[in-house]
Amino acid sequence: MSVRVASFNDVTACITLGAKTLSRSKVNGSVCEMSARRVLLRAINDKSFNLWIAEHEGVIVGFLLAIKEQHWFSKDKYATDICFVLNDGHGNYAASMIKRFIKWAKEDPKVTDIMLGISSGLDQDGRTGRMYQNLGFTPVGGIYSLLEK
Numbered sequence: 001m002s003v004r005v006a007s008f009n010d011v012t013a014c015i016t017l018g019a020k021t022l023s024r025s026k027v028n029g030s031v032c033e034m035s036a037r038r039v040l041l042r043a044i045n046d047k048s049f050n051l052w053i054a055e056h057e058g059v060i061v062g063f064l065l066a067i068k069e070q071h072w073f074s075k076d077k078y079a080t081d082i083c084f085v086l087n088d089g090h091g092n093y094a095a096s097m098i099k100r101f102i103k104w105a106k107e108d109p110k111v112t113d114i115m116l117g118i119s120s121g122l123d124q125d126g127r128t129g130r131m132y133q134n135l136g137f138t139p140v141g142g143i144y145s146l147l148e149k
Contacts, residue, residue, distance in 0.1 A: 002054075002055050003052055003053065003054050003055075003093060003096045003097050003100060004052065004053055004055065005050065005051065005052060005053070006040070006043070006044055006051035006052065006053045006063065007044070008041070008044060010051075010053050010060060010063075011037055011040045011041060011044075012037075013060040014036075014040055014051070014053075014060065014063045014065075014085075015031065015033055015036045015037060015040070017060060017061075017062070017063065017085055017087065018031065018036065018063075018083060018085055019031040021085045039065070039082075040065070043065055048067060048068050048069065049065070049066065049067050049068075050065075050066050050101070050104050051063060051064070051065050051066075052064045052066075052097050052100050052101070054086060054090060054093035054097060056090060056093075061086060061087040061090040061093065062084075062085055062086035062087060062090055062093055062094075062097070063083070063084075063085055064081060064083075064084045064085075064097045064098070064100075064101055065081065065082045065083040065084070066079060066080065066081050066082060066101050066104070066105075067079070067080060067082055068105060068108055068111055070110075071112075071113075074112075075110070076110055076111075076112040076113075077108060077110045077111045077112065077113075078111065078112065078113040078114070078115060079101070079104070079105030079108075079111050079113070079114045079115070080114075080115040080116065080117065081101070081115075081116050081117060084097070084116070091127075091131075094128075094131060095131065095135060098116070098132075098135055099135070101114075101116075102114060102135075114137075115137075115140075116132050116137055117143065118132075118143070
């Protein structure tokens with residue numbers, strides 16, 4: 001069981017895993033491999049992004065893509081996930097991935113807000129939200145979608 005920072009060799013597996021999860025989600029987007037690859041490569045190269053990989057017996061079973069960005073109204077920054085994906089049966093990696101995300105966000109003294117979202121519609125039983133709360137996060141709003149799917 002390992003969680004590590006991604007390398008260029010992980011990008012294709014992340015795209016495949018992300019597409020598989022997207023197909024089950026409530027999100028109405030289709031995967032453009034070139035766009036996904038560009039963002040993942042940027043996450044590896046740009047210090048305002050990070051990409052962590054969950055690997056089980058040599059197979060990538062999840063990833064957490066995150067960004068630190070300046071608030072539009074302030075000089076302060078926030079850190080948030082862009083995409084957090086784990087294969088079924090590998091939720092045991094989630095807490096360690098989130099803890100790495102929090103540590104990375106706190107390394108930047110301008111980050112005043114650290115946030116995680118659930119926008120896939122795949123947390124019907126609330127387990128992910130409860131895990132976030134157990135790791136110190138507080139619910140502060142919601143996501144509303146005009147579903148066409």
